[in-house]
Amino acid sequence: MTTxxxxxxxxxxxxxxxxxxxxxxxxxxxxxxxxxxxxxxNIQAExxxxxTVAESVVMDFGTFSPGTVPSTAQITPSTGAVxxxxxxxxxxxTPSQGVMTITNAPVGVPLTYSATATAPLNDGGVNTMAVSAxxxxxxxxxxxxxxxxxxxxxxxxxxxxxxxxxxxxxxxxTGTYTMNVNY
Amino acid sequence: xxxxxxxxxxxxxxxxxxxxxxTFPIAVSTSTNIAFGTLDPGVSGGQFRxxxxxxxAPLGGSTVTSLGPLAVQPGQISLAGSxxxxxxxSIATATVVxxxxxxxxxxxxxxxxRTNAGGLAETITLTSTTDTFPVGATLTVSAGQTPGAYTGxxxxxxxxx
Numbered sequence: 001m002t003t004x005x006x007x008x009x010x011x012x013x014x015x016x017x018x019x020x021x022x023x024x025x026x027x028x029x030x031x032x033x034x035x036x037x038x039x040x041x042n043i044q045a046e047x048x049x050x051x052t053v054a055e056s057v058v059m060d061f062g063t064f065s066p067g068t069v070p071s072t073a074q075i076t077p078s079t080g081a082v083x084x085x086x087x088x089x090x091x092x093x094t095p096s097q098g099v100m101t102i103t104n105a106p107v108g109v110p111l112t113y114s115a116t117a118t119a120p121l122n123d124g125g126v127n128t129m130a131v132s133a134x135x136x137x138x139x140x141x142x143x144x145x146x147x148x149x150x151x152x153x154x155x156x157x158x159x160x161x162x163x164x165x166x167x168x169x170x171x172x173x174t175g176t177y178t179m180n181v182n183y
Numbered sequence: 184x185x186x187x188x189x190x191x192x193x194x195x196x197x198x199x200x201x202x203x204x205x206t207f208p209i210a211v212s213t214s215t216n217i218a219f220g221t222l223d224p225g226v227s228g229g230q231f232r233x234x235x236x237x238x239x240a241p242l243g244g245s246t247v248t249s250l251g252p253l254a255v256q257p258g259q260i261s262l263a264g265s266x267x268x269x270x271x272x273s274i275a276t277a278t279v280v281x282x283x284x285x286x287x288x289x290x291x292x293x294x295x296x297r298t299n300a301g302g303l304a305e306t307i308t309l310t311s312t313t314d315t316f317p318v319g320a321t322l323t324v325s326a327g328q329t330p331g332a333y334t335g336x337x338x339x340x341x342x343x344x
Contacts, residue, residue, distance in 0.1 A: 036342035039211035041260065041274075043281060043291055045219035045322055045333045046253050106330065 049104040051111070051181050059098030059158055059177070065090040066168040077137045077159035089164045098158035100136075100179050105148050112145045113138070113156055115179045121162070123171035131175060133161040207312065209270065210263040211341040214315060217291075219322045220255035223248045228326040233257050234299045235317035247324045257317040260296065260339060266309045268343055272296060272316070273304035275338035281322070287329030293321035294337070306344065 061073055062082055071087025080097040084090070105111055113136045120128035136144040139155045146154055158179070219231055220239075229245025239255045241247045249255055264270055278292040295301040297316045307316065 035209065036340070037209035037211045037264075039213065039260075039339040039341070041213035041258055041318065041337045041339055042216040043219075043258070043279060043320065043335045043337065044216050044253075045281060045289065046221045047283070047287075047289075047324065047328045047330050047333065048221055048223060048250065049330055050223035050225070050248065050250065 048106045048109070051105040051183070052103050053179050053181055054101055054103070055098065056101050056155075057096055057099035059160065060094070060096045061162045062091055062093030062095035064092070064164055064168070066164050066166060068166065070166055071164040073162045073164060074133075075159035075162075077135050077157035078142065080157075085161070087164070098160075098177075100156045100158060102154040102156065102181055105146075105152075105154055105181070106183065107148045107151055109183045110145065110147045111154070111181055111183045113179060113181055114144065115158055115160075115177050117160075118176040118178055121173035121175035123169065123173050125171075127169040127171060127173075129165070129168065129173050130163045131160050131177065132163070134177065135159045136179070207263075207265045209341045209343065210261075211272065211339045212261050213258050213318075213339070214261045215256065215259035217258035217318060217320055218254055218256045220253045221250045222322075222324060223250055224324045224326055224328045226326065228324045228328060230321050230323050232293070232319065232321040234319040235295055235297060235301065236299055236319075237317070242321070245324075246326075257319045259315045260318050261313065261315050262307065262309065262341060263313040264309055264341070264343070266312060268308065270307050270309065270341055271304065271344055272307050272339070272341045274318075275340055277303060279320075279335045279337045281333040281335035283329050283331035283333045285329055285331035287331065287333070289325070289328065289333055290323045291320045291335065291337075292323075295319045 067088035069087045071089035072085050073091055074083050074085045075097050077097050080095055082091050082095040115134035115136055117131045120130045122128050137157050138146050140146055219233060222231060225246025225248055227246045229247050230242040231247045232242055233239045233255060235257050237257060274294045278290055281289045281291060294303050296305045296318050
């Protein structure tokens with residue numbers, strides 16, 4: 001707050017006595033202060049392509065003759081060969097591992113894979129066979145994981161175990177499985 | 184008589200002190216970036232919005248998907264100034280371009296300050312000398328958008344009314 005006083009002493013004014021007192025506020029002194037400001041804000045986003053997974057070869061356990069005890073047939077991912085690991089079922093035919101391809105995977109991001117059966121194999125009726133213990137191996141390092149160093153396609157071999165019951169009903173069994181790619 | 188004349192001829196102007204307020208310099212910046220996170224454009228791309236209330240979603244018809252791991256969050260504007268005085272806070276331009284580190288560009292617009300319908304400008308009266316206010320926006324992603332990290336800036340203006 002400032003006070004300025006103005007006195008004019010003229011002959012007449014002296015007689016009358018004239019004084020002007022003006023009180024002004026702080027705001028008048030603040031006009032020189034900054035009353036505007038400018039700042040910068042930042043925005044960020046990351047774009048990646050969602051990997052796509054497609055089946056290129058159907059997993060095929062071949063043909064079996066059920067044994068006298070419950071049996072398990074196992075597909076080796078890298079070779080596609082079938083081995084009866086439990087029981088005494090007999091295998092025939094031309095088996096194959098499943099082959100899945102992953103495209104559009106982001107470069108430099110670690111990926112892991114997994115697979116689960118959507119439902120037991122079914123003969124179109126009421127008879128089923130369970131598939132479990134999926135094993136996934138990509139062809140780069142035989143692991144269920146990879147990190148691309150450059151854009152490309154990842155090929156993954158898939159094996160699994162098939163349960164064959166005693167007296168398994170004769171027929172052609174089909175089913176599906178789901179492969180997940182996590183990153 | 185003389186005494187009467189004197190008292191009648193003293194003009195006195197007093198500006199009421201109560202109408203005068205000291206104003207401190209304003210400062211404005213962002214303490215948190217607007218972050219759209221990690222997005223997949225999908226088949227046809229589209230828009231993805233981050234709102235001041237912290238919610239986020241693709242807009243109608245958009246195939247953009249939020250994937251993580253980067254956080255999705257509104258920005259936070261830090262505003263400093265006098266309390267009890269109206270301040271006009273605004274974003275200078277309606278559209279900001281983000282540029283990718285591997286090429287490509289994306290537009291950001293539909294800024295909203297403080298509330299989901301706040302728009303580009305808000306009048307704010309501070310209750311403390313420093314406070315923060317959220318800011319949201321909408322990102323437009325094209326189909327086949329070049330993957331990469333995108334960044335951009337926007338200008339904030341603040342002034343006493």
